[in-house]
Amino acid sequence: MRRQITGFSNPTVKALRALRDKKHRKASGQFLAEGLRLLTDARESGRLPTTLVLASEDQGGAGGHPLLRALEADVVAAGGAVIETGADILAKITGKDNPQAVAGVFDVFDTSLAAIDRDAAPIWLVAQALRDPGNLGTMLRTGDAVGAGGLILIDDCADPFSVEAVRASMGAIFTQSVAQARWDAFLPWLRAGPGQLVAASLRDAVPYRGAPYAAPCFILVGNESRGLPPEYEAACDLKVTMPMKGRADSLNAAMAAAVLSYEVLAALGG
Amino acid sequence: MRRQITGFSNPTVKALRALRDKKHRKASGQFLAEGLRLLTDARESGRLPTTLVLASEDQGGAGGHPLLRALEADVVAAGGAVIETGADILAKITGKDNPQAVAGVFDVFDTSLAAIDRDAAPIWLVAQALRDPGNLGTMLRTGDAVGAGGLILIDDCADPFSVEAVRASMGAIFTQSVAQARWDAFLPWLRAGPGQLVAASLRDAVPYRGAPYAAPCFILVGNESRGLPPEYEAACDLKVTMPMKGRADSLNAAMAAAVLSYEVLAALGG
Incomplete structure (x- = not known):
């Protein structure tokens, strides 16, 4: 189910990283949230990411955490994508030196x-x-x-x-x-x-x-x-x-x- | 009264910039505060910087502001130093892209x-x-x-x-x-x-x-x-x-x- 991405220049990585800019969030109608806690809050509030990005197990990933397994299962069941990548690439996406082991892409809500x-x-x-x-x-x-x-x-x-x-x-x-x-x-x-x-x-x-x-x-x-x-x-x-x-x-x-x-x-x- | 500094590699610039690091603050017993408002609050609270750093007038400096003139006079009267420099060097010192036009170096207080x-x-x-x-x-x-x-x-x-x-x-x-x-x-x-x-x-x-x-x-x-x-x-x-x-x-x-x-x-x- 998981798609592996290992290259910094991968277009998906670039697209995710671009969500840190307002103009790209506006153009894509998506935003980024990071961390198992935040993503679990989202799930409990009935919001699932369209794309889940997680670190490989051998790079500090939290893949074995029951909450992450449950989240991943829900994302897959809802037709979302799951991407497995390295901690270095996650750091590039989130812009944090010590990135959380998981991030999610969400559709922006109706703010009218x-x-x-x-x-x-x-x-x-x-x-x-x-x-x-x-x-x-x-x-x-x-x-x-x-x-x-x-x-x-x-x-x-x-x-x-x-x-x-x-x-x-x-x-x-x-x-x-x-x-x-x-x-x-x-x-x-x-x-x-x-x-x-x-x-x-x-x-x-x-x-x-x-x-x-x-x-x-x-x-x-x-x-x-x-x-x-x-x-x-x-x-x-x-x-x-x-x-x-x-x-x-x-x-x-x-x-x-x-x-x-x-x-x-x-x-x-x- | 003002000392001009124009070079990035000037040792004073380096020392001021180093105050952004805890270890240098500890070693020197000094810290940095920026902006005319903050420095005016300090002055009204009876605290004067030992060194005042301000941008040259032709680089967005606020030298003509009466509060800055009053501050500068007080610093000089108390035996402090006044350094005039460029906006680019102030940016380097404060670590902000849009630095305030003035910064001050203060002795840390007794925190016992x-x-x-x-x-x-x-x-x-x-x-x-x-x-x-x-x-x-x-x-x-x-x-x-x-x-x-x-x-x-x-x-x-x-x-x-x-x-x-x-x-x-x-x-x-x-x-x-x-x-x-x-x-x-x-x-x-x-x-x-x-x-x-x-x-x-x-x-x-x-x-x-x-x-x-x-x-x-x-x-x-x-x-x-x-x-x-x-x-x-x-x-x-x-x-x-x-x-x-x-x-x-x-x-x-x-x-x-x-x-x-x-x-x-x-x-x-x-």
């Missing part, structure tokens, strides 16, 4: 707002112009922790399918919904149904503790350095402020989202 | 427990075996946000003076105290004075909201993947648990520290 079922969860995270893929992945992970439905990315954000974001999500890319939209499309979508839009803000805000949160609660955080545009804040139903004892920019966007998410979770009885 | 004044703040963060310099810097930043006194690093942690940690701290490396100690030294130090040791835990823990926090409160978080050793948890005065709606490892160490820190801040009347 239409794919979001707002009634599926009491909390949704919304990030505007979030630039750092690590912050993006961390927000997905936080969303998973508080039982959020997913992350809605507004305007120009980092790519949720980048290797860095997928890695930082620690598997939450597979458990959380992800949508991408311009503000001009998001706001009408939000207003077409129930939903409270909450922003962490310094202007006209009430203390974040004890604020009247309501489900489904959409927690909006802004760009890492500029914060939210004033007109976006003005469109919010609730503006809350968190204590900042240090400098004004003390809290990073992903941290603010985490603290606020836990507050909303508690307020909603979670 | 003896330098910690526990009465100076109601909250202290304590991290055990924290491996990721980005998480470390983020925890410093969170500490700044909640008015913590500083971060105590237990056992083998990432280097707080690494370029990545300093960068992620967004200047909090200069506002927060930092100590490094083995657990065997930390615990007797803690018990020699007032202090409540609180761990986020899954074992024998009470809900983190409404728990009886008391100042000075030392918030202990464990390694990113392994958490805290059981015997460390057992030594804590209070173990608290946070809701995890998703997978067990949903919350990253720095996130857990942030959520818990804000809870303690609120409980202590902050």
Whole structure:
């Protein structure tokens, strides 16, 4: 069942490696996730890679691991491809010196707002112009922790399918919904149904503790350095402020989202 | 006053560049911080670089910026060195393609427990075996946000003076105290004075909201993947648990520290 690949210049290797670039992810509609843990999270969330790449047993492969055997069987049963290769080639594909012994290629998900079922969860995270893929992945992970439905990315954000974001999500890319939209499309979508839009803000805000949160609660955080545009804040139903004892920019966007998410979770009885 | 350096092979350039390696930081007792914002935070916290490195005006330098002029004057008055060089050499020193127009060399601080004044703040963060310099810097930043006194690093942690940690701290490396100690030294130090040791835990823990926090409160978080050793948890005065709606490892160490820190801040009347 396994196809062996040993050459660096093999076109499949080149195509896999290219998935580290946004433009190739966009063109192919695929992205890369690495590590048995992440791939097992994916499998348990009902997502299987179209191609599974694993290291040969004699090169640190984890082929004998029961979870990997189960994954491989599922991929094969679903008509996917399995490629066996060397640790050096896996390192080239993933761009890591110490690559995980397995990687998978997944079809990117539908990230339109239409794919979001707002009634599926009491909390949704919304990030505007979030630039750092690590912050993006961390927000997905936080969303998973508080039982959020997913992350809605507004305007120009980092790519949720980048290797860095997928890695930082620690598997939450597979458990959380992800949508991408311009503000001009998001706001009408939000207003077409129930939903409270909450922003962490310094202007006209009430203390974040004890604020009247309501489900489904959409927690909006802004760009890492500029914060939210004033007109976006003005469109919010609730503006809350968190204590900042240090400098004004003390809290990073992903941290603010985490603290606020836990507050909303508690307020909603979670 | 300024010394011009134009050659990549200049020994000063090599020495500065070497500060990106832990072993050279240790040997020289110095570390590197970059960017006018960070250096201004340092200056406002009473820390001046022993050497200031800035880009020539004709290469994107910020020499005309009033904050940089003030910084340069202070460095010179304190007997420090000022080096003017090209953007390409600054890039080599900082390891960034788009270097900030200024960098500074600082003496590392005293990171012994003896330098910690526990009465100076109601909250202290304590991290055990924290491996990721980005998480470390983020925890410093969170500490700044909640008015913590500083971060105590237990056992083998990432280097707080690494370029990545300093960068992620967004200047909090200069506002927060930092100590490094083995657990065997930390615990007797803690018990020699007032202090409540609180761990986020899954074992024998009470809900983190409404728990009886008391100042000075030392918030202990464990390694990113392994958490805290059981015997460390057992030594804590209070173990608290946070809701995890998703997978067990949903919350990253720095996130857990942030959520818990804000809870303690609120409980202590902050």
